[in-house]
Amino acid sequence: MAGNRAVAYMGPGKVEVLDVPYPELVLKDGPGVNPANVGRPVPHGVVVKAVATNICGSDQHMVRGRTTAPEGLLLGHEITGEVVEAGPGVEFVKVGDLVSVPFNIACGRCRNCKERKTGICLNVNPDRPGSAYGYVDMGGWAGGQAEYVLVPYADWNCLVFPDKDQAMEKILDLTMLSDIFPTGFHGCVTAGVGVGSTVYIAGAGPVGLAAAAGAQLLGAAVVIVGDLNAERLERARSFGCETVDVSKGDPKDQIEQILGVPEVDCGVDAVGFEARGHGAGAQQEAPATVLNSLMELTAAGGAIGIPGLYVTGDPGGIDEAAKKGSLSLSLGTGWAKSLSFTTGQCPVMKYNRQLMMAILHDKVHIADAVGATPIPLDQAPQGYADFDQGAPKKYVIDPHGMIAGRSAA
Template identity: 45%
Template sequence: MKAVVYRGPRQVEVREVPDPAIDQPTDAIVKITTTNICGSDLHMYEGRTAVEEGKVLGHENMGIVVEIGAGVTRVKIGDRVSVPFNIACGTCRNCLDGWTSFCLRVNPTEGMDGAAYGYANMGPYDGGQAEYLRVPYADFNLLDLPAGTEYENDFTMLSDIFPTGWHGTELAGMRPGDRVVVFGAGPVGLLAAHSAVIRGAAEVYVVDKERDRLAMAEKIGVLPVDFSEADPVEQIMAATGGQGADCGVEAVGYQAHDHSGQEHPELVLDNLVKSVRSTGGIGVVGVYVPQDPGAATEGAEEGRIGFDYGTLFTKGQRMGTGQCPVKRYNRRLRDLIITGRATPSFLVSHELPLDQAAEGYERFDHREDGWTKVLLRP
């Protein structure tokens, strides 16, 4: 089959690789209909992770089941499904507690709980930027979708970024009537803002410097904050009468840059601590890693980010972190899409055949105007 393979920093190629096969009785094989390039894929693409050359990339996947193992009883051949980016066994302590993003059984990488498709340090699993994908523990992991092709561009967001955006608001402890600030107007940040609106936020502020992304934020009914024009904390404090937001979402991660393009891994964390009121909550869903070969500081190379923890403590703020347990949210988010309450497809800017994946990566990585969310169609 054809698949997108990592070759080195800023190098991916589409090439022939072996077809996936049933390895365990609980496996299924999914024919991919849509797979996305995620912002977190760019960390690997840029050489900022420990991903190995030859890895098949892609963790935002959906498609049709074409083969099942002998132990699969719920999922049927022909089912249209969303594939959560988390790979989870369903029976370990963390899975039983609803933390499928930290499954204790599926990742042999030392010191890492939780696994994912086609991602650094997240186990030996091939990704789905390919024609087919092997899904372990299929009965537990796969989410049923209505047959046909309706809502394809909405449903493809269920594997990661829509649940992750929603999770950011959950980690922040958001309640109806809250003022919410989201740092980062990339796909996850925009869907965190969309989630906050659906959940009844009084006001939502989205901080970024890219004009096309801020324009998209405004179109979904939230307030854009351009940090290239003025200090974002001052803008938020002024907009909230000096009180600050009730809670905030970090949707940028460890490659945060200031308005001049200089990298500061602690920048967004510091700004959130300053712009969220005392006793408010902060949800961190932007990616941070234990090792960063291209880090701006020596400490950050080892995952040590020196943010303003002292002020976080004195303000009595709460901070939640970590990858999203997709299964906790995806069924409800699917139904919000079907009923028209949620339309995450507003993000989609480009739909490309799999053969054009290298171009999609390059242009998305350059943050070219209008390149907001790229879908690949094997």
């Protein structure tokens, strides 16, 4: 039996690479595993050898101690890899297939899955709808920042790349299909981005940059990205976006300088609950800032997509309300302007095949847009530390040395 190593959350600010058991076709007990899921058989699952598994901003929230994640939780939900074992109930996915694994775990059988709402599957998490690998309160499925990981309901969940050699040539792009590219794209779709749209994306982290690339793919006329990190804003400009430095004041004023009017057709929140203020308050946490700002600057009748993460439990919240996910939103503004809002996990399977085809046929270069940067598994703790300091990169963990030497622009 092969061994296994994985990245684990060991307390606020602390990440370690541990020796862990090789996956079996049953859900085992461990940190964060829902007791009702322990012993759950997975004959419909496969074991995947991780080729590329990415560090996500959602992981970073846990590592900062801003969730109720338990120590020892195995991290990682952005998984691309090779199938090395298939359970007896797997019919179509084969050993040797190179696959993208959506971060949402979905059964394919429940009402929500049948309605393409795979982010809120009813059968994989005993506590509430929706599940993900290596994430707090998501059922306890082991994370994929590892050498090997169990993927349940494989025939439903795995996106098989049609040409393995071609996929390896584009692996840094294709690894973004497990989460951030569909997530950013979903933010734009739900914001109503289309041909000729003007779009403001709050946040120039990887999801915000992926949203910007998605907006361009959807035909937006002008894509404006706001942040207070100069290096991340420079990366947004590198592929044709306009930018707003929110540390210099209200985004509306800078948007007016770009467009001639202080509003956009579509707004996207790619920041989430650790948002900071604007202008003089840019260094202070103000979790409702982005949402309230988007309501102000999105045109009446428009829509706001919210792929940024919001939680119901935040031990580091700025007040008692924020610790429960309760924010002071100017909902009256949204109501008065007849704005639409879409929140929640992106249903990755709704988009990943189409985005795969766009990548394979060179219609988008998402790895360049987000600064994909491969690192060995042992450097994952340093990758987390650098990402936390605002590095304008998307760290791609390479557990088996299969993508060493590849880089994005």
